[in-house]
Amino acid sequence: MTTWTVLGSSGGTPTRTNPASGYLLEAASTSVWVDAGTGTFMELARRVDPGLLDAVVISHVHADHCTDLFGLYGYLAYGPSGIVPMPVYVPPGAGEHLAAFAGATAEHVFHHVLDLRTVTAGDRIVVGDVELTFGDAVHPVPALVTRFETPDGAIVYSGDTGPGGDLPSLAADADLLVCEASLQGERTPGTYPYHLTASEAGAIAAAAEVAELVVTHVGAILDPAVSLGEAEAAFGRSATYAAPGTTFGIDHSDDEGAP
Numbered sequence: 227m228t229t230w231t232v233l234g235s236s237g238g239t240p241t242r243t244n245p246a247s248g249y250l251l252e253a254a255s256t257s258v259w260v261d262a263g264t265g266t267f268m269e270l271a272r273r274v275d276p277g278l279l280d281a282v283v284i285s286h287v288h289a290d291h292c293t294d295l296f297g298l299y300g301y302l303a304y305g306p307s308g309i310v311p312m313p314v315y316v317p318p319g320a321g322e323h324l325a326a327f328a329g330a331t332a333e334h335v336f337h338h339v340l341d342l343r344t345v346t347a348g349d350r351i352v353v354g355d356v357e358l359t360f361g362d363a364v365h366p367v368p369a370l371v372t373r374f375e376t377p378d379g380a381i382v383y384s385g386d387t388g389p390g391g392d393l394p395s396l397a398a399d400a401d402l403l404v405c406e407a408s409l410q411g412e413r414t415p416g417t418y419p420y421h422l423t424a425s426e427a428g429a430i431a432a433a434a435e436v437a438e439l440v441v442t443h444v445g446a447i448l449d450p451a452v453s454l455g456e457a458e459a460a461f462g463r464s465a466t467y468a469a470p471g472t473t474f475g476i477d478h479s480d481d482e483g484a485p
């Protein structure tokens with residue numbers, strides 16, 4: 227069983243009841259923290275020892291996806307744990323921004339506990355039992371779409387993206403697509419180009435023939451039930467909202483014994 231736990235999913239900002247974007251992927255003996263939005267470090271630490279993660283993936287350096295990385299930095303540098311350095315996969319330019327915020331010069335402890343590794347579209351890496359493939363999102367800053375091939379199947383995470391980019395191709399035949407749906411209603415010429423509407427998320431999932439769609443990063447002031455309805459209408463099937471605390475599972479053994 228491979229699981230994807232929603233640590234937080236609020237689009238753009240944390241709210242009183244939902245941290246910003248962050249997820250915990252657990253596959254066989256491997257655990258990866260995917261996005262470190264505000265509020266997600268504590269949710270992570272309630273579930274696993276952050277010092278025992280195998281890697282971190284930061285989709286991009288918007289605050290709602292990366293600020294709690296500094297929680298992990300402090301934990302590894304000054305906390306009770308001690309397995310360092312932690313690999314942190316980031317898009318181009320992000321490492322410089324993160325180090326600058328920490329005031330980290332070359333020999334700073336920041337670089338001893340966080341091993342920032344830049345990845346670009348087309349890169350494939352292996353973290354324990356999981357193979358990660360990265361693609362380009364359509365966003366105002368360099369941003370990653372990530373496909374995780376696990377022993378139980380494929381999970382694809384959109385990060386933040388507008389229409390286009392590598393999400394449609396990376397999502398092909400995924401067992402679980404965790405797709406941003408920041409916006410509601412039909413796209414018009416005035417619609418923000420760097421996020422998806424819920425309908426677009428559903429349409430991408432349908433075209434990619436994914437097994438399961440999880441709608442996430444719904445704008446903080448929007449009603450997720452409305453977004454879910456719009457996504458399901460375009461998907462043609464039921465989908466699920468990424469409510470904080472939810473764990474989604476994929477299990478290769480589900481296929482065994484099927485007629």
Ligand SMILES: [Zn+2]
Nearest residue numbers: 238288290386
């Ligand atoms: Zn965001």
Ligand SMILES: [Zn+2]
Nearest residue numbers: 286288365386
């Ligand atoms: Zn963003």
